[in-house]
Amino acid sequence: MRLSLRARLTFTYAGVFLVAGLVLLGVTYALFNQQLSRTGTTKVLATRLNPGPGSTGAPQNVQAAPKDAQSAAEARLLADSEHWMKKQREELHDAAVTSLVTQGSIALLVVGGAAAGFGWLIAGRVLTPLHRVTETARRIAGSPAADRGLHERIALRGPRDEVKELADTFDSMVERLDRSFDGQRRFVANASHELRTPLTLGRALVEVAMHRESASPDVRQLGETLLQINSRHERLITGLLLLARSENEITAxxxxxxxxxxxxxxxxxxxxxxxxxxxxxxxxxxxxxxxxxxxxxxxxxxxxxxxxxxxxxxxxxxxxxxxxxxxxxxxxxxxxxxxxxxxxxxxxxxxxxxxxxxxxxxxxxxxxxxxxxxxxxxxxxxxxxxxxxxxxxxxxxxxxxxxxxxxxxxxxxxxxxxx
Incomplete structure (x- = not known):
């Protein structure tokens, strides 16, 4: 199945838009992931997740204890805090992936479909002058005769761009063809008159000379030969004119x-x-x-x-x-x-x-x-x-x-x- 130029342009617009959107989405995800993995962010999260005494954050021991027991409790507390912080960071990472990749892809597809629709409309508007050129050429080609319909012109109006130059060039070509066919028709009409007239006159003179009572046998024989030559020339001219006429398509x-x-x-x-x-x-x-x-x-x-x-x-x-x-x-x-x-x-x-x-x-x-x-x-x-x-x-x-x-x-x- 052959796609039209309008469909190919639409697919090209939509494809370029989707590729650009995918690249933008990938770069955004990479930058966000890099920012999330930086050391400074980890420290901020550790501070927020392990606040000092008197704050309500991660769990902590509020009772007094010996130094060894306090050191062990602080180690366990630090380990629990790091584990909790790591879990929170993974959840945040998964949420970011879901938001950027999944929802971003859905949004990209929706916007890509809208871009394809606008691309279809824009391509149709851009190709409208080309459709005029095609329709005019089709009417000329489908005319009843090869020399009919050449009076039509596209006469495209608008800015002088590539399509305008194409339409003007087509009009110039059709105009030259129209003048050429007009010249051919005039030539055939003039040749039909100018060539037949002297041959008819010559045949009449030869026949008059042949049928005189004083005409000798040699004159009669010469007249027969001249009439044969004249007849052959008449057939030649008739054939040429008929050939020129039959080159055109039949109208009636x-x-x-x-x-x-x-x-x-x-x-x-x-x-x-x-x-x-x-x-x-x-x-x-x-x-x-x-x-x-x-x-x-x-x-x-x-x-x-x-x-x-x-x-x-x-x-x-x-x-x-x-x-x-x-x-x-x-x-x-x-x-x-x-x-x-x-x-x-x-x-x-x-x-x-x-x-x-x-x-x-x-x-x-x-x-x-x-x-x-x-x-x-x-x-x-x-x-x-x-x-x-x-x-x-x-x-x-x-x-x-x-x-x-x-x-x-x-x-x-x-x-x-x-x-």
Whole structure:
């Protein structure tokens, strides 16, 4: 069991107080015992316990006697007095021990308990600013998206001590992060406009030149090549913008059935798979999850396109989804060339391909699996890939299942409409 900082401080205060009290009690007892054992004290006690004639103290012989008998009586009287004095001193010593040690220890425990209570209150008051820092950090970390909640500040008031410096430093860090995310959002918005506009304009000019009646076959062939280059650049820009968007946590979540997404994507990719000579097989069961339907569609589409494009002639791609252990599971397997196991982690990095091919005629921009990983992480899921013994990959995506089972028909219809 881990103790809180407040509890540790309280135990520290109480422990220091008890140790100091025990030391003080021990020193007091030692000094009292030393004072009681001094010779002067013994003489005072002897004087009080053996007074002279005419006083009422220790027992004494008042009748006249011969000198020898008187000497013997005085010796006995002195011995009795010393024995009585020793007994009285032992009783006084025992009383002092009982008073100092026993009652003093009880008093020390009572005062120590009170000191622990006051220590608990003082520690709580001292740690209150730290609780504000923790609560603010927890609200920011628990915000629906990574870039939301960064406008919050602790704004701690009070003397400029270590806690105040910590709170001010935290506010400065959050402010810088807020400016950074604002700049990223503006950059993505501007890049989406500035990069797409010239590509769209260039495609339009090439298509106009190609479809002229006076266009020669060479011009038409050149136009086809330029359109392919332009299309690849558009896919690259779309992938980059989608990757930047999917890095953030999903804010608007809706029930999505992966079975519907797999069927929709498989029908859209059927033409490309047929042209590539690849057979697409689907085996779907209800797999409800919560998330963004468009982004989850992109996950299935990227995995299917990756399996079709990086395949062999007369190859196959298999898609399946199901619910297992409160998780929605999507599996995509494909035939293809052998993939070394040590190359698997690099495939999920941006602009990484198995053959390091970056020429214009490459099959993709090298962002497919990295986009898949970013979207899956944003949905609080995991994605793993394993090489198949006969070639190709087996990729498994695991997402949290929807809490309410089958989604409401209205929500699901809206998700389908967004596709």
């Amino acid at each position: 979540r809706a029930p999505v059935d992966l079975a519907d997404v797999v069927g929709h994507v498989a029908s859209q990719t059927a033409v490309e798979a047929k042209d590539a000579g690849v057979t697409v097989e689907t085996a779907t069961a209800e797999a409800m999850t919560m998330g963004d339907a468009l982004l989850l569609e992109r996950v299935v589409q990227n995995l299917l396109e990756n399996g079709v494009r990086h395949n062999t002639e007369s190859g196959w791609v298999s898609l399946s989804c199901r619910t297992e252990d409160d998780h929605a599971v999507l599996e995509v397997a494909n035939s293809g060339p052998a993939v070394p196991p040590y190359e698997i982690p690099a495939l999920f990095e941006p602009f990484r391909r198995l053959d390091n091919d970056r020429i214009v005629t490459a099959k993709g921009a090298g962002l497919g699996l990295s986009i898949v990983q970013s979207i899956v992480r944003a949905h609080e899921g995991t994605v793993t890939a394993e090489p198949r013994k006969t070639g190709g990959l087996h990729i498994t995506v695991t997402l949290p299942a929807a809490q309410a089972g089958r989604a409401d028909a209205g929500e699901l219809s809206r998700s389908r409409a967004s596709w």
